[in-house]
Structure formats: C-alpha cells, structure tokens
Amino acid sequence: MKRTLVSAAAITAAIGLALTGCSGAPAQQEDEGPVTLSVSVWNMEQTPEFQALFDAFEKANPDITIEPVDILADDYSEKVTTMLAGGDKTDVLTMKNVTDYARYANRGQLLDVSDVVESLGADNLAGIEPFDLDGEYFSVPYRQDFWLLYYNKGLFDAAGVEYPDHITWDEYKSIAEQLTGETGGQKVFGTYHHYWRSVVQAIAAAQTGGDLLSGDYGFMEDQYSLALDLQTGGNALDFGTAKTQQISYRTMFETGQAAMMPMGTWYISGIAAAIEGGTSTVDWGVAPMPQIDAGEETVTFGSPTAFAVNKNSEHQDAAKKFLEFAAGEEGAKAIAAIGVVPAFSSDDVTAAFTALPTDDLSVTTFSEPKDVVLEMPVSEYSSDISTILDEEHELIMVGDASIPDGIATMDERVTGDVLE
Amino acid sequence: MAIAATRAPVRPQSRARARRNALVGWSFILPNFIGFAVLTLIPMGAAFVIAFMEWDSYSPPEWVGFDNFERMLGNQSFWIALGNTAYYAAGHIPLTMLAALGLALLLNKRIRGLGFFRTTMFFPYITSLVAVAVVWNMLFNPTMGPINQFLEWIGVQDPPGWTTTSAWSMPAVIITSVWRDMGYYMVLYLAGLQAIPQEYYEAADVDGANAWQRFWNITIPSLRPTTFFVLIMVTIASFKVFDLIVVMTDGGPGRATLVLSQLIYEEGITENRFGYSSAISLALFLIVLVFTVVQFRIQKRKED
Numbered sequence: 001m002k003r004t005l006v007s008a009a010a011i012t013a014a015i016g017l018a019l020t021g022c023s024g025a026p027a028q029q030e031d032e033g034p035v036t037l038s039v040s041v042w043n044m045e046q047t048p049e050f051q052a053l054f055d056a057f058e059k060a061n062p063d064i065t066i067e068p069v070d071i072l073a074d075d076y077s078e079k080v081t082t083m084l085a086g087g088d089k090t091d092v093l094t095m096k097n098v099t100d101y102a103r104y105a106n107r108g109q110l111l112d113v114s115d116v117v118e119s120l121g122a123d124n125l126a127g128i129e130p131f132d133l134d135g136e137y138f139s140v141p142y143r144q145d146f147w148l149l150y151y152n153k154g155l156f157d158a159a160g161v162e163y164p165d166h167i168t169w170d171e172y173k174s175i176a177e178q179l180t181g182e183t184g185g186q187k188v189f190g191t192y193h194h195y196w197r198s199v200v201q202a203i204a205a206a207q208t209g210g211d212l213l214s215g216d217y218g219f220m221e222d223q224y225s226l227a228l229d230l231q232t233g234g235n236a237l238d239f240g241t242a243k244t245q246q247i248s249y250r251t252m253f254e255t256g257q258a259a260m261m262p263m264g265t266w267y268i269s270g271i272a273a274a275i276e277g278g279t280s281t282v283d284w285g286v287a288p289m290p291q292i293d294a295g296e297e298t299v300t301f302g303s304p305t306a307f308a309v310n311k312n313s314e315h316q317d318a319a320k321k322f323l324e325f326a327a328g329e330e331g332a333k334a335i336a337a338i339g340v341v342p343a344f345s346s347d348d349v350t351a352a353f354t355a356l357p358t359d360d361l362s363v364t365t366f367s368e369p370k371d372v373v374l375e376m377p378v379s380e381y382s383s384d385i386s387t388i389l390d391e392e393h394e395l396i397m398v399g400d401a402s403i404p405d406g407i408a409t410m411d412e413r414v415t416g417d418v419l420e
Numbered sequence: 421m422a423i424a425a426t427r428a429p430v431r432p433q434s435r436a437r438a439r440r441n442a443l444v445g446w447s448f449i450l451p452n453f454i455g456f457a458v459l460t461l462i463p464m465g466a467a468f469v470i471a472f473m474e475w476d477s478y479s480p481p482e483w484v485g486f487d488n489f490e491r492m493l494g495n496q497s498f499w500i501a502l503g504n505t506a507y508y509a510a511g512h513i514p515l516t517m518l519a520a521l522g523l524a525l526l527l528n529k530r531i532r533g534l535g536f537f538r539t540t541m542f543f544p545y546i547t548s549l550v551a552v553a554v555v556w557n558m559l560f561n562p563t564m565g566p567i568n569q570f571l572e573w574i575g576v577q578d579p580p581g582w583t584t585t586s587a588w589s590m591p592a593v594i595i596t597s598v599w600r601d602m603g604y605y606m607v608l609y610l611a612g613l614q615a616i617p618q619e620y621y622e623a624a625d626v627d628g629a630n631a632w633q634r635f636w637n638i639t640i641p642s643l644r645p646t647t648f649f650v651l652i653m654v655t656i657a658s659f660k661v662f663d664l665i666v667v668m669t670d671g672g673p674g675r676a677t678l679v680l681s682q683l684i685y686e687e688g689i690t691e692n693r694f695g696y697s698s699a700i701s702l703a704l705f706l707i708v709l710v711f712t713v714v715q716f717r718i719q720k721r722k723e724d
Contacts (some may be wrong), residue, residue, distance in 0.1 A: 078689075244583045398586075400585060
C-alpha cells in the first residue's frame with residue numbers, strides 16, 4: 001500500500017516534470033528589435049572555435065547578440081539532458097556527439113531544421129549522414145573531425161626515410177621499425193598509439209567495413225596483431241605504461257619521442273599553438289591514415305559536432321539563422337582560421353585553413369576525397385557496448401588475453417549481456 | 421536530566437518542563453540533523469524504493485518489482501565486482517590492522533624524534549588521494565619504476581607487472597591503500613595503548629613475564645575495544661572503496677579491479693540506470709550490515 005503510494009507520488013512528479021518540459025508552445029513572434037541568442041557550449045576557454053564563431057556571427061548580424069551558456073565538458077551530456085528535461089529555453093544546443101543527438105531528437109526536444117540543411121546542401125556538409133532521421137534533420141554539423149597520421153619530418157629526414165605518402169599498414173610497420181632508435185640520448189619510438197580503443201577498433205571497423213555494434217568482432221584481428229607487434233618490438237610505447245602513467249599523446253609527439261602518430265584532426269590547432277608558443281620545435285606534417293591495401297580511396301573514421309535548435313526556444317528564426325551561418329561557408333572559414341576542421345567544404349575554406357603545413361602531402365591529405373566512417377554508430381546500446389569493448393581492449397593490449405580470446409569474449413559479452 | 425524527569429512525580433508542570441527540555445535538545449541537534457536527513461537519510465530511503473523501479477531520471481519511473489535484482493544476479497560484471505570487493509577487503513582489512521598496530525607499538529616507545537615519526541606515518545592519510553595514486557602508479561611502473569628495479573636488484577627474475585596486469589593490479593591497489601590508511605588507524609591504536617595502565621606491565625615484570633607474554637596477555641586483551649572499533653571502521657571503508665581505484669586503475673585492466681561502488685557509480689551516474697544501480701547499492705548495504713552485525717555479536721560474546 002505504502003509502496004504504491006510512494007511510486008504514485010514519484011510518477012506524478014515525473015509526469016509533471018515531463019509536461020512542463022513539453023508544454024509552453026514556443027512563442028513564434030520574431031522580434032524586430034535586437035535579439036539575444038543563448039548557445040550551450042563546453043569549456044569555452046579551451047575551445048576557441050566557439051568564440052571565433054560567435055564573433056563572426058555577431059559581426060555579420062549586428063542585431064543579434066550571442067550569450068554562451070558555458071558547461072564543463074565532462075558534464076556536458078548530463079547537464080543538457082537535465083536542462084531539456086526541465087523545459088530550459090536555451091536557444092541553440094551544441095551536439096557534442098551523435099548518440100546524444102539521437103536521444104534528444106527522438107524525445108522530440110529539437111526543432112526540425114531540414115530547411116537549413118537543404119539551403120546549405122547536404123552534399124557540402126561532411127558527416128551529415130548520422131543526423132538523418134527518416135529524411136528529417138534536427139541538427140546541422142559545423143565541424144567534422146577525422147583521423148589522420150601525424151609525422152615528424154625531422155626524424156624521417158634524419159633516418160633517410162620517405163614521408164608516409166598514402167602507405168599501407170605493412171609499410172607503416174616497417175617505417176616504424178626503421179625510425180625506432182635514439183636521438184640525442186632520448187629514446188625515439190617509431191610510432192605512438194594512444195590507449196583509446198578507437199586507435200585499433202574504429203580503424204579496423206572503418207577499413208574492413210566491420211560493425212562495432214554487431215557483436216561479431218573478428219574484423220579487428222589484423223589491427224590488433226599490428227598494434228601488439230609494434231609494442232612487443234619496442235617500436236611503440238607499450239599500452240600498460242601509456243595507460244597507467246596517463247601519458248599525454250601531445251608530449252610524445254611534441255618532444256619528438258614518437259616519429260608518427262595516428263590521431264584526430266583536433267590536434268592540428270593544438271600542435272600549431274605549441275609551435276607558435278615555443279613549447280615544441282617539431283617539424284610536422286600530416287598524411288592520410290595508412291590503409292590495408294595500396295591504391296584505394298582513403299578510408300578513416302571521425303565524428304561530427306553539430307548545432308541544434310531547442311524546441312522551447314523563443315527565438316527560433318534567429319537560432320536557425322545562426323545554424324545556417326555557423327554550418328555554412330562563413331562559419332567554416334571562421335573556425336578553419338583557428339585550425340578547426342569545418343564540416344562545410346569549399347576551396348575557400350581549405351585556403352582559410354592556415355594552421356596546416358603547406359607541403360603538398362598535408363594539403364592533399366586534407367582536400368582529397370575520402371570516406372570518413374562514424375567512430376561509433378548510434379544505437380541505444382552504444383554506451384553499454386562501448387564499455388565492454390573498452391574493457392576487453394585493455395586485456396588484449398596488456399597481454400592478459402590473446403587476440404582470439406579477447407575477441408571471443410567481446411562477441412560473447414556484447415551478444416549475451418547487451419543484445420540478447 | 422532524563423533520570424530526574426522519570427524520578428519526579430508526574431505533575432502537569434514537570435511534564436511541560438520535560439517537553440521543553442526535549443524541544444531544547446531537538447533544537448540543538450536540528451542543524452546537523454537537517455543536513456543528515458536531506459543529504460543522507462532521504463536519498464537512502466529513496467534508494468530502497470528506486471531499486472524496484474526502472475528510472476532514467478528523465479522518463480517517469482516504472483514499477484518493475486524484482487527485475488533489477490534478477491538482472492543483477494544474472495550479470496557477470498556484478499559477480500566480478502563482488503569478488504573483487506571481497507578480494508580487496510580480505511587484503512586491506514588484516515594488512516591495515518597489522519601495519520597500524522605494528523607502527524603504534526613501535527611509536528609507543530620513548531625514542532628520539534617521536535613526534536616526527538608519528539607525523540610522518542600520519543602524512544599519507546592527509547595527502548591528496550589523486551597525488552597518492554599517481555605517485556604509486558609511477559613507483560609500480562613495470563619497466564622504469566623503482567619497485568621493480570629494486571626487485572630485480574635483489575634477484576627477482578621476473579617481477580610482476582603490477583597495475584598493467586590483471587593478476588597483480590589488485591595487490592598493487594591493496595598495498596597502496598594499506599600505506600595510505602595505516603597512519604590513521606595507528607593513531608587510534610596509540611590512543612588505546614596509552615590508556616593501558618602502566619601498573620599491569622610492572623606487575624607482570626615482577627612476576628617474571630617476558631616481552632611476548634606481556635604483549636599477548638596484557639596489550640592484546642586491553643586493546644580489544646580499540647581493535648574492535650578499528651575493525652568495524654576498516655571493514656566499512658574497505659567495502660566502500662572507490663576513489664583510490666578509480667584514480668589508480670579505473671577498474672582495469674579489463675575488469676580486474678572493478679569494485680561494487682564503482683559499478684554503482686557507472687550504472688547510475690554514467691548510464692542513467694538509477695533503478696539498477698540502487699539495487700546494487702542495496703546489495704552492498706546488506707553486505708556491510710551483515711558484516712557489522714556479525715562483528716558486533718562476536719565482540720559481545722567475548723565481552724560476556
């Protein structure tokens with residue numbers, strides 16, 4: 001009796017919350033006068049792209065003022081979920097990842113912005129596919145990071161090795177072996193694999209066509225043996241050390257301890273800043289991600305970041321205007337200028353990307369057509385499967401599970417515990 | 421005060437006074453009690469109810485009966501976390517108590533620089549836990565860490581991989597936590613030792629008891645209340661271990677050091693499955709309760 005009472009009270013409270021969240025039909029009265037548009041962002045100080053976008057937008061639209069709602073990056077998803085549940089009216093919401101996007105859109109918390117996508121042209125926007133929900137778009141990507149290969153030109157030159165121009169994984173391995181050694185009393189690893197599972201798993205999935213949500217992970221085998229061979233051969237820092245000592249990939253590359261490093265494009269602005277600030281003197285370049293077979297189109301993985309309009313927003317037209325600007329060419333140029341990779345592509349945008357080294361290989365890496373596969377596919381199971389893949393990845397990488405055993409455990413746990 | 425109230429003949433006036441006294445008493449504990457009730461008691465009570473619901477903090481909660489518990493019992497991660505928690509407790513409780521008692525005995529002597537040594541031993545306890553975890557991770561580094569270099573120097577052929585291997589990461593965590601906690605419990609033991617009357621030892625001396633006999637027949641029995649208190653505190657702390665593991669190994673490699681409180685955090689805060697994580701909290705609560713009650717029983721029997 002008492003139990004039902006308590007649960008009834010809890011249910012009523014929750015329904016009340018949900019109702020207030022969904023009610024309040026957005027007042028569609030586009031004000032003539034000045035508008036203040038609130039935009040949810042994370043770690044504003046360390047994420048200069050937001051300021052760059054806002055400044056450019058305010059300059060182009062003097063009657064609209066942007067008011068950032070700064071949220072701690074680690075708490076971003078939880079915070080936005082709570083805000084939306086409470087009927088918050090923040091106008092523009094930044095979608096940090098596609099999984100959260102799908103959740104908000106399916107709950108009906110975002111405004112349909114298919115018209116914005118149409119006017120920009122879906123073909124011009126890299127990474128738009130995962131935002132397509134039955135032909136409707138509730139968000140527009142403005143940034144599309146993808147993975148490539150960073151390399152240290154100085155170390156390549158010193159060893160007399162050719163730059164890694166469209167190489168295969170076999171060539172990558174032999175280059176890593178050649179570049180391993182010592183320079184000026186410092187140990188140099190041929191390459192550095194950061195301890196994230198994507199370094200092995202997402203590359204394998206993208207290049208073999210495997211599905212990270214499938215519960216069938218045989219496709220990872222080759223990539224795992226490559227990673228393990230490199231670390232047992234001493235050509236890459238071993239996983240256990242990297243993980244327990246919380247090694248910074250930036251330090252590894254910026255101090256010349258690693259000659260190559262597969263990493264995302266977000267690091268371009270980071271290393272450019274380090275060199276400008278004088279903390280690193282590495283002569284660097286980027287090359288396409290190594291492939292399984294030579295001569296094929298470059299396949300890599302990445303993930304987009306997008307803007308969406310809150311359904312509760314009271315300035316929906318102004319908010320859409322912001323989306324169109326930020327995801328379009330003007331916004332793209334503004335963030336390209338500070339070394340962030342925009343989703344919108346055009347020659348002008350590539351020209352604005354000045355943080356990139358000017359050598360042909362780096363420029364080609366950027367502008368060549370390529371297939372960027374989504375890092376982690378979207379489903380209600382993504383996060384549970386991700387946890388399992390993380391745990392088994394560690395066991396394989398520290399050598400506590402053989403590759404076939406580790407993969408078999410992944411299959412078994414994902415199929416048995418999650419998918420059933 | 422209470423005695424006076426019961427002894428006095430019951431008259432309306434004194435009843436009023438008793439009520440006023442009670443009110444005064446309540447008002448004294450109220451500030452603390454409000455905080456306790458709002459931040460601890462109500463959430464705890466809520467956990468008992470939520471454990472029988474499915475609730476993601478967004479959608480309305482749904483009554484699911486024992487589903488969460490069934491799921492918990494069928495989930496491999498729960499059993500692994502339970503086993504790991506037991507493993508940690510089995511290592512942490514006896515080792516911490518032994519180390520704390522040993523230190524207390526050593527530092528109960530009159531030696532030069534006593535204050536200095538006592539402070540040194542207490543230091544780990546007041547050091548930031550994150551710093552402790554990071555430094556011990558460096559010490560445990562399999563290739564460059566001083567611990568393995570020392571082991572190799574004394575002739576250990578194949579020193580353990582510590583936090584980089586499933587088999588040795590829990591021992592590494594236990595060693596770190598014993599080092600961190602022993603100073604605190606040492607202080608409790610020191611207080612217990614100081615409370616033992618010197619006359620007992622003098623009398624034993626006269627009777628010709630040797631050092632071991634004095635320790636076994638005087639120190640240990642006289643310390644029993646302290647030992648009991650320390651045991652309860654260490655047991656509860658062991659079952660609740662969370663921060664050290666999260667910073668040092670984050671439950672890894674794989675699930676080798678995943679403990680219950682970490683699983684509760686992940687299921688609840690990260691995955692938003694508050695019903696399921698409350699069910700695991702209840703299981704942990706019951707385990708701690710049973711252990712504490714059993715220890716109280718045993719202690720009581722010994723006293724009788």
